[in-house]
Amino acid sequence: MNMRKLALSDEILLTVEKPARYIGGEINMTRKDLSEIDIRFCMCFPDVYEIGMSHLGIQILYDMFNRREDTYCERVYSPWVDLDRIMRERGIPLFALESQDPIRDFDFLGITLQYEMCYTNILQILELSQIPLKASDRRREDPIVIGGGPCAYNPEPIADFFDIFYIGEGETVYDDLLDAYKAWKPTGKSRQEFLKMAARIPGLYVPQFYEVAYQEDGTIASFSPKVPEAPERVEKQVERDMSDTFYPEKPLVPYIKVTQDRVVLEIQRGCIRGCRFCQAGMLYRPIRARGLSFLKQRAKVMLESTGHDEISLSSLSSSDYEELPELVYWLIEEYRDKGVNISLPSLRIDAFALDVMSKVQDVRKSSLTFAPEAGSQRMRDVINKGLTEEVILKGARDAFIGGWNRVKLYFMLGLPGETEEDIQEIAVLSDKIAREYYEAVPKEKRQGKVNIVTSTSIFVPKPFTPFQWAPMVSKEYAGEKRMFLLDKIKSQRNGKCIKYNCHDGDVSELEGVFARGDRRLCDVILQAYRDGCIYDAWSEHFRYDLWEKAFRDHGLEMDFYIKRERGEEEIFPWDFIDIGVTKNFLLQEYRRSKEGLVTPNCRERCSGCGAARFQCGECVK
Amino acid sequence: MKARLKFSKVGSMRFIGHLDVMRYFQKAFRRAGIAVSYSQGFSPHQIMSFASPLGIGLSSDGEYLDIALEDGEDVSRIVERINAQMNEEIWVRDFTVLEEESKTSMAVLAACDYLIGVKPEKESFLLDEARRRQAVERFCRQDKIMILKKSKRSERMMDIREYIYVVTDSLQDFQEFTGVDYGTPSLEEEVLPALYMQLTAGSVVNIKPELVLEALFAQEGEDFRWTDYQVHRLEMYGDIGMKKGEVHTRTSEDVCQLMPLWQYGEKGKMDE
Numbered sequence: 091m092n093m094r095k096l097a098l099s100d101e102i103l104l105t106v107e108k109p110a111r112y113i114g115g116e117i118n119m120t121r122k123d124l125s126e127i128d129i130r131f132c133m134c135f136p137d138v139y140e141i142g143m144s145h146l147g148i149q150i151l152y153d154m155f156n157r158r159e160d161t162y163c164e165r166v167y168s169p170w171v172d173l174d175r176i177m178r179e180r181g182i183p184l185f186a187l188e189s190q191d192p193i194r195d196f197d198f199l200g201i202t203l204q205y206e207m208c209y210t211n212i213l214q215i216l217e218l219s220q221i222p223l224k225a226s227d228r229r230r231e232d233p234i235v236i237g238g239g240p241c242a243y244n245p246e247p248i249a250d251f252f253d254i255f256y257i258g259e260g261e262t263v264y265d266d267l268l269d270a271y272k273a274w275k276p277t278g279k280s281r282q283e284f285l286k287m288a289a290r291i292p293g294l295y296v297p298q299f300y301e302v303a304y305q306e307d308g309t310i311a312s313f314s315p316k317v318p319e320a321p322e323r324v325e326k327q328v329e330r331d332m333s334d335t336f337y338p339e340k341p342l343v344p345y346i347k348v349t350q351d352r353v354v355l356e357i358q359r360g361c362i363r364g365c366r367f368c369q370a371g372m373l374y375r376p377i378r379a380r381g382l383s384f385l386k387q388r389a390k391v392m393l394e395s396t397g398h399d400e401i402s403l404s405s406l407s408s409s410d411y412e413e414l415p416e417l418v419y420w421l422i423e424e425y426r427d428k429g430v431n432i433s434l435p436s437l438r439i440d441a442f443a444l445d446v447m448s449k450v451q452d453v454r455k456s457s458l459t460f461a462p463e464a465g466s467q468r469m470r471d472v473i474n475k476g477l478t479e480e481v482i483l484k485g486a487r488d489a490f491i492g493g494w495n496r497v498k499l500y501f502m503l504g505l506p507g508e509t510e511e512d513i514q515e516i517a518v519l520s521d522k523i524a525r526e527y528y529e530a531v532p533k534e535k536r537q538g539k540v541n542i543v544t545s546t547s548i549f550v551p552k553p554f555t556p557f558q559w560a561p562m563v564s565k566e567y568a569g570e571k572r573m574f575l576l577d578k579i580k581s582q583r584n585g586k587c588i589k590y591n592c593h594d595g596d597v598s599e600l601e602g603v604f605a606r607g608d609r610r611l612c613d614v615i616l617q618a619y620r621d622g623c624i625y626d627a628w629s630e631h632f633r634y635d636l637w638e639k640a641f642r643d644h645g646l647e648m649d650f651y652i653k654r655e656r657g658e659e660e661i662f663p664w665d666f667i668d669i670g671v672t673k674n675f676l677l678q679e680y681r682r683s684k685e686g687l688v689t690p691n692c693r694e695r696c697s698g699c700g701a702a703r704f705q706c707g708e709c710v711k
Numbered sequence: 712m713k714a715r716l717k718f719s720k721v722g723s724m725r726f727i728g729h730l731d732v733m734r735y736f737q738k739a740f741r742r743a744g745i746a747v748s749y750s751q752g753f754s755p756h757q758i759m760s761f762a763s764p765l766g767i768g769l770s771s772d773g774e775y776l777d778i779a780l781e782d783g784e785d786v787s788r789i790v791e792r793i794n795a796q797m798n799e800e801i802w803v804r805d806f807t808v809l810e811e812e813s814k815t816s817m818a819v820l821a822a823c824d825y826l827i828g829v830k831p832e833k834e835s836f837l838l839d840e841a842r843r844r845q846a847v848e849r850f851c852r853q854d855k856i857m858i859l860k861k862s863k864r865s866e867r868m869m870d871i872r873e874y875i876y877v878v879t880d881s882l883q884d885f886q887e888f889t890g891v892d893y894g895t896p897s898l899e900e901e902v903l904p905a906l907y908m909q910l911t912a913g914s915v916v917n918i919k920p921e922l923v924l925e926a927l928f929a930q931e932g933e934d935f936r937w938t939d940y941q942v943h944r945l946e947m948y949g950d951i952g953m954k955k956g957e958v959h960t961r962t963s964e965d966v967c968q969l970m971p972l973w974q975y976g977e978k979g980k981m982d983e
Contacts, residue, residue, distance in 0.1 A: 093722035093800060093900065100830065101938040104768045109726040115798060117738065345727045345735060397738030397796075429741075429755050452753035 097185040097192075098173075106172045110346045111139035114187030117343035118395060120156040120163070124189070128160040128272055130196040132186045132233070135167055135204070136211035137627065142167040143342070144350030146404060147202055147239065151260045153338035161268060164188035164196075168211045169218065171625065177218055184218035193219040197271060199233040201252075203241030206604035207597065207627035209248055212237075213619040216251065223616065225253045225298055230281045234271070234288075243326075243373055244553040244664040247604050247611035249297035253285060257667055258293045258327030259359075261335050266291045286319040293327035296320060300666070302609055308650050310608065310661040326373075326669045330706035332359060333381035337388055340395040352400035352433070353392045355385055357417070361406040362692035362708060364699075366474045366683050367463070367502065369552035370406055372671050375699060377692060378707035382413045386420060393430060400431040409438035410693075418446050426450075435459075438477075439485035444492050454537060457496035458489050465515030469505055471686045474556075474679070479519065486523045490530045496541045497523055502549040503571050503592075504563035506683065513571055517578035517588075520544045524584035544579065545591040546572070548598040551652075552605050553664045554671065556679035562602045562652040565595030596634040597626070602652040608663040614640045672700035712780040713809040715816060716793070717973050721770040721897045722800035729764035732801075736776060739796040745789065746781035762816035762947050762972060763823065763912055766919075771944035772804070772897050773824065775816045775972045807976025816972050819949030820913040821959070822876060824889060825920040826943040827908070831901035833939040836931060843880050843905060846931050850878060856926050871926070873960045874911035874918045876967075878927075882907060891971060893945050902941045912947065915958045947972050 094115055096103070103109035124130075133152060135142030142148070148165065155163035164186035169177060177184065183192040193199055199219065201212055213223055216235070222228045225235065237245060238256035245255040256263075267288060274284040289296040299320035303311040315322060329335050341353065360377035361370065389401060401421065408414060421432050432450045437443045439458055447456065460482055464470045467479060486497060501516050520542055527540035548568045551557040563571075572592050579588050604611065618640040625631035641648055656662070658677060665673065675698065682689060689697055692708045702709040720732065727735065737757050740747050749755035762775035780786070786808060793803045829835045837843050850856070856872040877888045885907035886892060898904065910918040920942050928935035948969035950959055959967035 096723055100768065103726055104938050109767070110728075110731065113723040113726055115723050115800070117735075117742075117798075343738060345731050347731070347734070394742065397741035399737070399741065429749050429757075431754065455753070 095190055097190040098182070102173070102176055106176070107170060108139075108346060110344075111167065111170065112173065112187070114165075114190065116187075116345060117397075118340040119188060119342060120152070121188070122156070122162040124162065126159070127162045128275075129158075129162070129198070129268055131155050131161055131163045131198040131200060131268075132193050132196045133163055133165050134199060134201045134215055135165075136201055136208045136215055137168050137625075138170055139167040139344075140346065140348040143344045143348040145202065145204065146350075146354045146356060147260065149338050149341045149354075150336055151200070151264075152342070153340075154261065154264070154336040157336075158265075158268065160272065162188075166193060166215065168214060168625070171631070174214065174218070174624070183220050184215065193233065194221055196233045197275070199235050201235065201237050203237050203239040203245075203248075205627060206241055206247075206601045209604060209615050210619040210623045210626055212248065212251060213616065214624055224250050226250070228253070228281065232281075234281075234284070236267075240369065240373060241604075243369075243667060243669065244605065244607070245295065245297065246609045246663040247607035247615060249609050250612035250616075252297060253281075254288050255295040255297065256293060256327075257295055257324050259329045261329040262327035263291055263293050267294065286317060289317070289319045289321070292325055295324045295667070297609075302663075304608075304610075310663060313661060313663070313666055323666055323668045326667065328670070328704045328706065329359070330378070330704065332378045333384040337384075339388065339391045341392060343396045343398065350402070351398070352402050352431075353389065353396060353398045354402050354404050355389055355392070356380070356404045357385060357408065357411045357414075358405045360707060362410055363407060363476065364474055364679075364689055364691055364697070365463070366472070366556040366679055367505070367549060367552075368406075369555050372554045372676070372699075373669055374406070375669075375671055375692075375701035376704060376707035376709040377410070379411055379413075382416055385417055389421065390424075393425070399429055400433060401425070402433040402435065405436060407438070408434055408436045409440070409443070415442060422446070422449055439482075439489060441488065444485075444488055448492060453493040456494070457498050457541075457543075458486065458494055459498045459500070460485070461500040462519065463500065463502050464505055464512065465501060465517070465519050466512045468686060469508065469512045469515075471688050472507060472683050473505055474683065474689055476688065476691065479522070482519070483522060483526055487526045487530045490527045490540070493537070495527065495531075495537055495539070497543070499523070499542065499544045501544065501546045503546045503568055503575070504549040506549075506551075506557055506560040508563075510571075510574065513575050514578050516544065516546070516575055517582055520579060520588050521582035521584050524582075524587050528584075540584070540587050542584075542588045543591060544588055545593075546575065547593040548595060550598055550602045550605055553662065554667075554669055554676070556676050556683055558606065558662065558676065559656045559658070559660075559680050561655045562599075564653065565599050568595045568598070594629060594632075597629070597632055599648060599652060600626070600634075600637055603648050606662070607651050610644070610646060614644050614646060617643060670699075670701040670703050675699045712782060712784065712786075713811060713813055714778055714780055714786070715807050715809055715973065715976055716776045716778065716803050717805035718774045718776065718801065718803045719770075719772045719897050720765065720774055720801045721772075721899065724798070724800040725768055725770050728767055729761060732765075733759065733761065733776075735801070739793060740778075742796045743792045745792065746784040748779040748781055760815050760817050762820050763917075765944060766942075768938075769942045769944060770897065770899065772893070773944050773946040775947055777809070777815050777817075805973050807973055809976050813975060816947070816949070816975075817914070818955075819953070819972070819975070820947060821911070821950035821953055821967060822909055822948045822969050823912040824885075824891070824893075824909050824945040824947075825907070826893075826896055826898070826904055826945055827906040827920065827924065828898055828902035828904045828941040828943060830899070830939055830941055831903075833936075835905070835939060836933055837880075837905040838903065840880075846927060847878055847880055847906070850927050850930060853930075856923075858922050858926050860922070871918055871922065873962050874916055874958075875923060876909040876911070876961050878906060878908045878923065880906055885909075889946070889969075891946055896943055896945060898943060899941055907945075911958060911960065913958070915956060949975060 360374040
């Protein structure tokens, strides 16, 4: 019998919660003979297994790396706090799931940066792996630590902890990096020499080769390369043809239930909409669709190779995928009788959506989701969310007639220039939707009361959006406005049918700091981690008091990063990154937002954002 | 078509809970293209049930899964087809078609066989052959074996003596008693077999081997550290004469008549 060796003893595995998080061996896991491997790459999602295993990006890169015969890509996720304690007590080095070997023996540790609140978990991964936390302390034999993903577009708050940041889409220049590594490894040249080779590859940013000077007011005076190999500007790398690129045919299937326990089919990347608060909408421009035949083929193969009983279409705005009806009706036709569920998040509610939804889900049990983001039309124009009240109410009315009676609504509080009237409109719109139900559905046909859940999150300005200059509201303001809104909701005619949910202000504030933070925050994050901060994205572990202390100890103010409206001339920590969309365009959009001017989407008219430089997708249609 | 699978679950699969094992099988069946019957409704699921969930950490060569197959499904190479989709630490050993009126294995379950091994590099009095034998003999001579049985709601003292059909440290004696040839159990590397036991199982009374070990260790004045021992299930049985809600033991008026669960199927009939 051939049993897999495990890094943890039975005794430990039987003490911790969900031991399956640490044993690997999942369906479709790649196995390789280490004697035939030149490069060992460990891919990390710095959060608990169930979250990390749900991430599509890692599945794409895992498949891509393992297609190389000289490379073995394995995985690691954050040990939960119970195992974390045991590993520290006993000095057990963090290991990769596949081989169960210590990560410190790998060539690369790649960390995906999906949200700001995972930053302390990165330090946990490094420390448990016994890799020096700061890149400057690492020796030649330590793994190269590389970060990528949306938070890499402002990598400065975590710049000290990484050797390299990958700016752009993973499908593009990793081969160049691995080839460079393979050439460097046998030479005996220094780690710095390798990083210089890396810095010459487009899209790769080596933070230790740059120097930042600050002005007295704390803003940046200059940001410049220290070595000739490091470019002044780092250009985002874009996969130009989405139908002729890496996409797994045999995704990993975990043993335990994870957040995304289904086949995920990314139908397109990017978005035409240009909502002014949305970072993804700017980062992934231009929109690039995958071809229908490519998607059908992958859907079929992935369902067969995983045995999943659900497939989910993924994109920022599925309704904008031009061949969506063909794809969805094909999926229904092909799989409805085979016990496969089809899920369609981010779908605009219209006649097509309602028809599809009535075919793929139980109308009585499912709910409709609208994301108006703002309550008033004035504010929706400010944020360039091209969704009108008329459209929302029409969608809701049709849905109610079709048998639905549950609605989820998503809004933001603290949008730039928000007034109390704008907030009150959230309550009014929620109530108008409830009224539609009672007007549209005759009494005898109603399945109970209408059930509306209105949620608000606090708006966090992000880099590379038109609102990157805008101030963020204080958590005191947010708290006050939440009470105000709750009161307004309850005083509506259908107040009893509307449930109100809201987000925590402390976490949003810190997210805001890191989103637009600079390099000086590295030491704050390091200290907060040393003081015990970890799993900050999990409210039961979030320790605001420790964060406050870390800021105080380093003489830095959170307010500096979130409360100011930034000047038009200010140099931002992320300005050296070139995402195609120009700073000029973003500024023009910021100005238009102040005037409440709507900018048409990419399909209506090109606004010259700058992404056309990539010569692909919507820009070349 | 009702059918029953017997499978082994060892190694790292010991850490996968039974609900996840069920999901694992569902996905394996889909990958293998086996036409399992689905329930009706908007979220249909495969019709299947386990005889008895195996606790996390335990290994087994005698797990049972009942499934319903669509009429016309070809079962001639079904074990190979399923095993092609399983990993090396969980595999199907046997497949048998059941009569349509058969009760589920969960409903007929009456007893289980276990092997208890000592994990490598662990100290235990069970490794001392003379002491082990003495302890087992003393244990079997007791009239009453009281244990504290904990459930989600309550704790109560319970005499489990009559539910222990046999405890022995000899595989040969055990095989003679049960009438089953266990072959080579799929034990973890370097685990040393020490005890074998047959215990009452099922929905009315279910005696976990850990309870028996606790009682044995208490008798010997030893601490029982459960993570030092590997509990390995060998077989499961139904009781031919059992009616719903009843438990027959070795001493009760209607003596239990155990039959391994795989013998309930057509394959069992052919062997007879």
